[in-house]
Each structure stands twice: as C-alpha cells, then as structure tokens.
Amino acid sequence: MNSPAFPIDPLLPDILRSLAAHPRLVLEAPPGAGKTTRVPPALLDAPWLGGRRVLMLEPRRVAARAAAGFMAKQRGEAVGETVGYRIRFESKVSAATRIEVVTEGILTRMIQDDPTLDGVGALVFDEFHERHLSADLGLALALDVQAQLREDLRIVVMSATLDGDRLARFLDAPRLSSEGRGHPVTLTHFPARRDEPWQAQLRRCVEHALAAHPGDLLVFLPGQREIAQAHKVLAGALGEDRQELLPLHGDLPVEEQTRVLQPAPDGRRRIVLATNVAESSVTLPGVRVVIDSGLAREPRYDPNSGFSRLETVAISQASADQRAGRAGRVAEGWCYRLWPESQRLEPARRAEIHQVELAALALELAAWGEADLRFLDPPPPGALASARELLQRLGALDGSAITAFGRRLLALGTHPRLAAMLLAPEDAAERALACDLAALVEARDPLRGSRRDDWAARWQALAAYRAGRVPAEASRAALAAIDQAAKQWRRRLRIDTPPPADAPAHRLGDLLLHAFPDRIARQHPADPRRYQLANGRSARLFDDSALYGEPWLVASELRLEERDSLILRAAPLDQARLERDFPNRLVEEDRVIWDAQRRGIAAVRERRFDRIVLETKPLARPDPARYADALVDAVRQLGLDALPWSDSLAQWRERVRCLREWLPELGLPDLGDEALLATLEDWLKPALAGKTRLDALGADELAEALKAGIDWHLRQRIDQLAPVRITVPSGMARPIEYRHGEAPVLAVKLQELFGLADTPRIADGRVPLTLHLLSPAGRPLQVTRDLKGFWERTYPEVKKEMKGRYPRHPWPDDPWTATATHRAKPRGT
Missing domain, CATH: 3.40.50.300 (P-loop containing nucleotide triphosphate hydrolases)
Structure with a gap:
C-alpha cells in the first residue's frame, strides 16, 4: 500500500x-x-x-x-x-x-x-x-x-x-x-462571563464554533470527570442528531478509542471531548476547531497519601501551542482558549522527576545496581533519600541493596506500597480483597462529596455495586472502574477466588498495614482522638470520625500539619495480626531516658513497635553505660544553654565562628547551635561517660569536649588569628570582645593609644577592630574603625572638652608623637 x-x-x-x-x-x-x-x-x-x-x-x-x-x-x-x-x-x-x-x-x-x-x-x-x-x-x-x-x-x-x-x-x-504539516490557525481567547461556571462558558463556545466554522471540534479537558460533565451539558443543549459527542481518554475500551480515531461514517460533525492524550501522537481526522480549557491532569507528589496523585494544573505554553496546532492539520483552523488573554503560562512542562514521589524509581535503581545513571535532570537527593527509607520499611531494600522481596515488588509494576500489600496475604480470599484495596487506593474516591474517613465505607460501596446496589452517595461510574481494575489485578496475580461479599473493617487494615507500615497508629492513652504513629509523629481524628474509639489504625492518608497530622483516611487493624506479620519490628529493650517532666533520668524496660511504645516498666538497676545517652537526649530537649558555658568558652566558640567566616581556608568546624545539636553523640557523649546528672559536667570538661575535634596546631592558629587580648601602645594587654554578627570590639582608654596611627587589625590583617575609645573614667567617648581619621578630625574637639574635666591626664596637642600611658600624670606636674 x-x-x-x-x-x-x-x-x-x-x-x-x-x-x-x-x-x-x-x-x-x-x-x-x-x-x-x-x-x-x-x-x-x-x-x-x-x-x-x-x-x-x-x-x-x-x-x-x-x-x-x-x-x-x-x-x-x-x-x-x-x-x-x-x-x-x-x-x-x-x-x-x-x-x-x-x-x-x-x-x-x-x-x-x-x-x-x-x-x-x-x-x-x-x-x-x-x-x-x-x-x-x-x-x-x-x-x-x-x-x-x-x-x-x-x-x-x-x-x-x-x-x-x-x-x-x-x-x-x-x-x-523537520518541518511540520500545518495550516494557519486563528487564536482567540473566549471570555467567561462574570461568575460563569466553566461548563456554561464551554457550551457557549461550542455553539459559537459550530455556527461560525466548518469541520469537527476537538475540546481539551483535564480529565474524565470534566469530560462526563461536558458531555451531559452539551448533549442537553445541542442534542446528538446533527453532531456526535465522543469522549477520548486512556481508560476507554479499545473499540471506542478506534471509533474516535476514524472519520464519522454518517457525515455528522463530531465534537471530541479529550484529555491531553489528543495533544500529540494521535491524529483526529476532520478537526478544524480546537477549544482548549488550558488545564491538564499531571502527577504531583501528595504528602498526605505518600503517592503521586493526578492534579489539575495549568498547561505550559508549549502544550497550548501543540493543542492549537491540532486545528490546522487538514486546512485553515481556529483555536478558542478558555482562559484570559492576560494569563501567562509556563514556557514548558517541568520534568516529572522534580514533582513526583520516587519510591518506584529508587527501587528500579536498586534493582539495576547502579546509582550513578545519567539523567537529563537528576532526581532530587532529598526525595530519593525519603523513597529509600520507605523501601527499607517495606523490606524491599537492605541498606542500599535490593532484597528478594524487593524484586517481587518490582515485578508487579505498581507503586511499592501497593505491591507490598498485594504480596502480603497467603489466604486466597485475602489476596482477592487486597486487589480490591489496590484498586480503591489508586482510584479517585467513589463516595461523592463525602468526608468519611474510613476505608470500610468505600469497600462496602464496591461490594454493594457487585451485588447490584449502588449507595446513594457513591458514583456508579467510579465503582465500575474500580471493579474493573480489581479484576485486572486478580488476573495479573492469577487469583481465581472472587473477593468476599463481606469483611470485618479490621480485615482491611490488616492488609493496608503492609502498604503503610510507617503510618500504623496506636490510640493515645489519655486522648482517644490522638494517635502515635510508627514513624514517631502524632495524628488526630476528625471530631465526627467514623473511626472514633479504635485502639489501632493504619492511616493511608494524612494531612501533615506542624503538630498533630490530621487522619483523612484509615482503617482499624488487629494488634495480634500486627505482631504476627511484623515480629522483627517488635522490640523489647532497657532504656535510660531523660524524663522532661521530672527533669531527671528514668530507667525503664520498653516494648515497642517501631516508635510506638506498647508497654513500659521501671528498671531497678539500669546499666550505668546508658546514662550518657539519656544525658545527651536531655541536652537535645533542653538546648545547649543547659550546659555549663563559661564566658571564656563562649568567647572561644565565637572566635571560631568568626574565623570560619573570615578565613574559610582554615577548615574550622561548624560550632553553631544546629551543628552542635546534630553531633552531640560525637563531641559531648564521651565527656558524659560515667556521669548520672547533667550538672556533674564541669565547665573545663565541656571546654575540652568542644575543643577535642581541633588539633593542637590549629588551636594555636585560632589564638594567633583571633586573640583573646591585644597589646596596645601603653604596654597593657586589653581584651577583645567577639560578638555574633558584629566586628570584634577593643574597648580602651584613649590615652593608651597615643602614637598609634592606624586601627589595630587581626586575622592576618584582614579584620579591623571596632575601637570603643574611653575617657579616663572608662566612659565611652567615640566608636570608630578609623583611628587615623579620629586623630585628624575628632580628637581636637574631644581634647577641648575633656582637658578641663580630667586635668590630671595628658591631652597633648599632637597625639601622633605623644607617649601612650594608662596612668594619670604624677602630682605636681
């Protein structure tokens, strides 16, 4: 052919x-x-x-x-x-x-x-x-x-x-x-009326385009929900006698997709309602008009669920140009844009690697065994580290190496969380139920406008749909899609057993806990609405939660907040099942901990699931070696101010900070609060060995602990470059004060600097001191970093004012040649 x-x-x-x-x-x-x-x-x-x-x-x-x-x-x-x-x-x-x-x-x-x-x-x-x-x-x-x-x-x-x-x-x-094949396309922004719903704006635009232009219409909408809404509105307004309304999206049956891609057999004009699948690689015959909503569904990381979810976003300018070009494939065309002409679009689409969850990518990289693959845009290190931490919890990684279980997860071709759940059950009925849950988690919520936070209501709606009943609050189309996805999973996993018609609510949680081991939660003993999560955070229920009173939950969706996260969707679970399925995460150990309420050390025997404390008993004879850990924890909670800082040590720490800024080539360590708190085990814990109280640590011991990481030669350089004192022309050694965010200060009586032309400097001459020039009585006369300018311009006025007030102190006419002194003139002179 x-x-x-x-x-x-x-x-x-x-x-x-x-x-x-x-x-x-x-x-x-x-x-x-x-x-x-x-x-x-x-x-x-x-x-x-x-x-x-x-x-x-x-x-x-x-x-x-x-x-x-x-x-x-x-x-x-x-x-x-x-x-x-x-x-x-x-x-x-x-x-x-x-x-x-x-x-x-x-x-x-x-x-x-x-x-x-x-x-x-x-x-x-x-x-x-x-x-x-x-x-x-x-x-x-x-x-x-x-x-x-x-x-x-x-x-x-x-x-x-x-x-x-x-x-x-x-x-x-x-x-x-290569050049493209296209004809001129006229671009028009079709304005919405004030407070007009998008469906009404679209209907008006379609009616106008049908009347004004020949050919078929291609309407770009973000997703299936909007396609269904548009179909309903347009079918009611236009009828389908003279034109045919056709949806086009990735979940359509093959026959319907094929029908959209072929010319209309009966000659009727067609209005194709499409997602961005029609943006490229798919040619629709006969299209002369494009109507573009300017929106698309694209994956974005959803921290609430731990997955990437499809989110409605504005398209890029590049996508808008491609969509418009669809109108000029066969002849001159027209494109109507449903957003204001003043709206500016991003030039191009951002790479997904920067805005999606990376657990699946991390698992692929571990399976490949090569961490240094060349990416056009490398994966963000923080997101990749979080993904690897999750995979370790799921049992897919041992350190950075993929496990045999991890390879089984990879073979399923879905998110590792869901793969872990699908592979967890041994019972056939439970495996079929896991397929239902995977389909439910991946799909949009089948309960319309509901704020119910339990998975049981959603699964029961699916079970009712299969029995021929659809709850009033549920979407039949959504349940049909979920049922089809569950069938595909059962076929993929070779599960012949049908899903159960009924299941206790905790049975759902017993499966979901394998997908969300980091979000297993136990009810707080003092507050039934609060829960402690396995990852150490806390969460709370809605006031009208359907899950109130459940001692254990697995939360699949959480709204992360500063204090307690809000549980958006969860299922109860059986503690016995938890202990059976995750025996290696149940730990019993003796701990010596800092009790913040008593401000003292407590010794306990704890039984925990991850970071959820299940049981605590006091210990009569704790191991003394564990006290240092508890004292370090105390400093972590109380802050560095709980330590015995002397003035000299605080000044030494500030001198080091200054030199890190002035002379970075020295390679001095970071002794800021954040850095010290992050490394307490390294520098402070050895000094706390054998101590049972925080106040047993002396100031000298703290100083040695802080300085231990700097070798003797570098300590000498610190003293040379940022000295504690400096000798002034009077022969006296005067202290230098180092202040955070300010230049170092030398406070000295003016008479002690006679004969000195320039401002004293430290740090190999790079940093001038700020001089606080004092009167004989120690009161400030002038602050300057320009001593030469002071002698030339300001000293004559100071001498005139001070000479009568302090007659027993020298006030020479020529401070450049006068002898510096820290004493008054002898009596009788």
Whole structure:
C-alpha cells in the first residue's frame, strides 16, 4: 500500500545516514510531521539494524495502540504481525513482530529483565518533551546499556517542543529538525462571563464554533470527570442528531478509542471531548476547531497519601501551542482558549522527576545496581533519600541493596506500597480483597462529596455495586472502574477466588498495614482522638470520625500539619495480626531516658513497635553505660544553654565562628547551635561517660569536649588569628570582645593609644577592630574603625572638652608623637 507523504519523509535518508555514523540522534519534529509512524518503519532495512527489532516508547496507551495500528495499516497487515504493541494488561505481538510500540513502564521491565536487549537494535523515545519519569528512567537505563554492553544499540530521542540543543549536548548526539504539516490557525481567547461556571462558558463556545466554522471540534479537558460533565451539558443543549459527542481518554475500551480515531461514517460533525492524550501522537481526522480549557491532569507528589496523585494544573505554553496546532492539520483552523488573554503560562512542562514521589524509581535503581545513571535532570537527593527509607520499611531494600522481596515488588509494576500489600496475604480470599484495596487506593474516591474517613465505607460501596446496589452517595461510574481494575489485578496475580461479599473493617487494615507500615497508629492513652504513629509523629481524628474509639489504625492518608497530622483516611487493624506479620519490628529493650517532666533520668524496660511504645516498666538497676545517652537526649530537649558555658568558652566558640567566616581556608568546624545539636553523640557523649546528672559536667570538661575535634596546631592558629587580648601602645594587654554578627570590639582608654596611627587589625590583617575609645573614667567617648581619621578630625574637639574635666591626664596637642600611658600624670606636674 502506498503511504501518504509526510513532512518528515525528506528527512528520513538523513536520519538513516546519521544513525549509520553515530549511535544516538535527537530528532525535533512538530506535531503532524509524521515522526511517530514514519521513523520506526524507515529503520527496518538499515544495515546496522541487522534484522533486529525496533522498540518505540509512547507515553500513553491510546497513542501506542493508534501508532501501531496506523503503521500496520500502511503495510497492509494486522496489528501483531510486523508491527505490534505492549501496554499494561494488554499485548499484541508475535514472533514476526519487528516494531514494538510500548508504554514506558514496559520498556523499563524489558531492560531490567534483559540488560543486553537481545534481539533489539534500536530504541525510539517518542514525545520525550512530555518528560515523564519513566521516560527519563528508560533513557538513563538505555544509555547505561549502550555504554557498557551494547555499543551497537541505536537510541533516537524524538520531541516536538523540548530544548533540542540541551538534549543533544546531554546525549553527545547529532540533532536533526523537520518541518511540520500545518495550516494557519486563528487564536482567540473566549471570555467567561462574570461568575460563569466553566461548563456554561464551554457550551457557549461550542455553539459559537459550530455556527461560525466548518469541520469537527476537538475540546481539551483535564480529565474524565470534566469530560462526563461536558458531555451531559452539551448533549442537553445541542442534542446528538446533527453532531456526535465522543469522549477520548486512556481508560476507554479499545473499540471506542478506534471509533474516535476514524472519520464519522454518517457525515455528522463530531465534537471530541479529550484529555491531553489528543495533544500529540494521535491524529483526529476532520478537526478544524480546537477549544482548549488550558488545564491538564499531571502527577504531583501528595504528602498526605505518600503517592503521586493526578492534579489539575495549568498547561505550559508549549502544550497550548501543540493543542492549537491540532486545528490546522487538514486546512485553515481556529483555536478558542478558555482562559484570559492576560494569563501567562509556563514556557514548558517541568520534568516529572522534580514533582513526583520516587519510591518506584529508587527501587528500579536498586534493582539495576547502579546509582550513578545519567539523567537529563537528576532526581532530587532529598526525595530519593525519603523513597529509600520507605523501601527499607517495606523490606524491599537492605541498606542500599535490593532484597528478594524487593524484586517481587518490582515485578508487579505498581507503586511499592501497593505491591507490598498485594504480596502480603497467603489466604486466597485475602489476596482477592487486597486487589480490591489496590484498586480503591489508586482510584479517585467513589463516595461523592463525602468526608468519611474510613476505608470500610468505600469497600462496602464496591461490594454493594457487585451485588447490584449502588449507595446513594457513591458514583456508579467510579465503582465500575474500580471493579474493573480489581479484576485486572486478580488476573495479573492469577487469583481465581472472587473477593468476599463481606469483611470485618479490621480485615482491611490488616492488609493496608503492609502498604503503610510507617503510618500504623496506636490510640493515645489519655486522648482517644490522638494517635502515635510508627514513624514517631502524632495524628488526630476528625471530631465526627467514623473511626472514633479504635485502639489501632493504619492511616493511608494524612494531612501533615506542624503538630498533630490530621487522619483523612484509615482503617482499624488487629494488634495480634500486627505482631504476627511484623515480629522483627517488635522490640523489647532497657532504656535510660531523660524524663522532661521530672527533669531527671528514668530507667525503664520498653516494648515497642517501631516508635510506638506498647508497654513500659521501671528498671531497678539500669546499666550505668546508658546514662550518657539519656544525658545527651536531655541536652537535645533542653538546648545547649543547659550546659555549663563559661564566658571564656563562649568567647572561644565565637572566635571560631568568626574565623570560619573570615578565613574559610582554615577548615574550622561548624560550632553553631544546629551543628552542635546534630553531633552531640560525637563531641559531648564521651565527656558524659560515667556521669548520672547533667550538672556533674564541669565547665573545663565541656571546654575540652568542644575543643577535642581541633588539633593542637590549629588551636594555636585560632589564638594567633583571633586573640583573646591585644597589646596596645601603653604596654597593657586589653581584651577583645567577639560578638555574633558584629566586628570584634577593643574597648580602651584613649590615652593608651597615643602614637598609634592606624586601627589595630587581626586575622592576618584582614579584620579591623571596632575601637570603643574611653575617657579616663572608662566612659565611652567615640566608636570608630578609623583611628587615623579620629586623630585628624575628632580628637581636637574631644581634647577641648575633656582637658578641663580630667586635668590630671595628658591631652597633648599632637597625639601622633605623644607617649601612650594608662596612668594619670604624677602630682605636681
């Protein structure tokens, strides 16, 4: 079958020549250029491919199916022959398949399972500008494979709007650009009326576009909920006799997706209500008008749940341009934007790696065994450290190494929390129930407008839906989607047992605790609404909580607040089940602790689950070696002021702080409050050995403990560069006062400085002292850091005023040559 010409076709020979000479390529091509469906087939006969397969990544399932279908059709074949695809829970490939279109998580699994990528000659990353986390990881893994195992592997990164120059520099790759295929598009901002709901604004805009312009309409909305609302409003206002309303999103059945991607058979105009799946890689025939809400659902880290959740956000300018371009594919088009013209958009989409939860990424990196993969944007260190801490709690990591259990979690291809829950139960009915919970946790809340904080109500609504009853407060569509997701999980885990029709509320918690071991909570003995969490924090219930009175909970969602977090969603659990499933986290130990209420040391035998204290008994004869730990804890609670600071030690600490600022090359340690409190075990604990009271620590012992980390030669340099005293021209050694945030001060009688022309300096001459010049009676006369200027301009006035008041002290006309003294003139002179 002859293929239609695409703008990218003239560039295909250059692409093949580049890949013959260089193993990597950056290809920039706007939407409509044909890069998605023309580049992979063009590679099949390249000599360097040697008959091997081409894997192409597509960010979305709709686009993956559509791209595979289009390429197969151009070859006159069915999908699954030369061209096939693999997406989550669905695969159409065969032994004859040479082009596989896969979604991003699938590629990661393929590389992890076979790092040599046997039989694969090229990897094509399509729509890389969307900057999905899994695409960034897939590229990092591919680059590592290419560098260490497969020099012959070709990597093509294709993008419509990304900074191609930056990407080419990162990859050390040639960069080719293609023209797009498009017609002029007229842009208009369609204003909302005052206090007008978005649904009404959209209806008016659609009515206007249908009347003013030919062709089909493509409406961009953020998600399925908005698509359903828009469908209802438009169907009521327009009817569906002269036009057809079609949704388009990733969860549609394949048949309905295919229908949207084909021209209307009956000639009716079509209004396609789409998420951003229609932004790139999917071509909709006949579209002449785009109506853009300016919104999209994108993943953001939700600290309440510990997951990344889809959040409605404003799109980037690059996305807005791509959406508008969809109106100009076949002829002149029009784009109506539903946001004010004054609103400014971010230039480009931010990489997901900076704004999502990283537990899955951390697990992938541990499985790969290489922590130094090259990422276009490296993962934030703090977020990665938190992710690894969670994985250790789940049992997926031992230190930084992946465990056998961690590899089982990875194989499930979902968030490690949910994978841990799915693998925990041994009983078949419980495993089926775990599939329900995984589907519920991943889905949007099926209870509309409800503030109920218990999981039981949601699972019972799902069970009622299966029995043919839908509670009034529940969404039938949401429950249907959850039921379907649970079926997919049961199929994936080969569970034939149906979920139970009824289950005690604590049975849900007994499973959820495997997903949220850090959020297991025990009721406070003195306040039934407060709970202590396994991670050491506290949490509280709503006043009207359905969970009131439960002794144990597992909280899947928490609103993190400064003092007590608020429990948004939780389930009760059975303590016996907790102790059975997590015996290694139950600890019994003797502790000597600081009792803040009694301001003294208490010795106890504690039984704990993580940081939840289950039982405490007093100890009659504690181990004396444990007292130092308790005293360190006391200082941590009371602050450094609880220690016996002498004035001289406080000044020495300030001298060190000053020298760290003035002469950083000395490499002096940080002795600020924060640094000292963070390292109490290192510098203070040895000095507390053998002591049973905090006040038993003497000032000299504290000074030696603080100075112990600085060797003798460096201590000598401190005394030289920031001396305690300085000798003035009178021959007397006067103290220097060091003050935080101010220059050091030398307070001295004016007569003691006669003959000194310039301000004294310390720190190898880098820092002038602030002189507090005093009268013979020790009262301040002048503050200056310019002694020469004082002698020249100010001293004559001071002499005139002071000479009569202090006649027995010298007030020479020429202070430059006068002899400095700290005494009065002898009597009779």
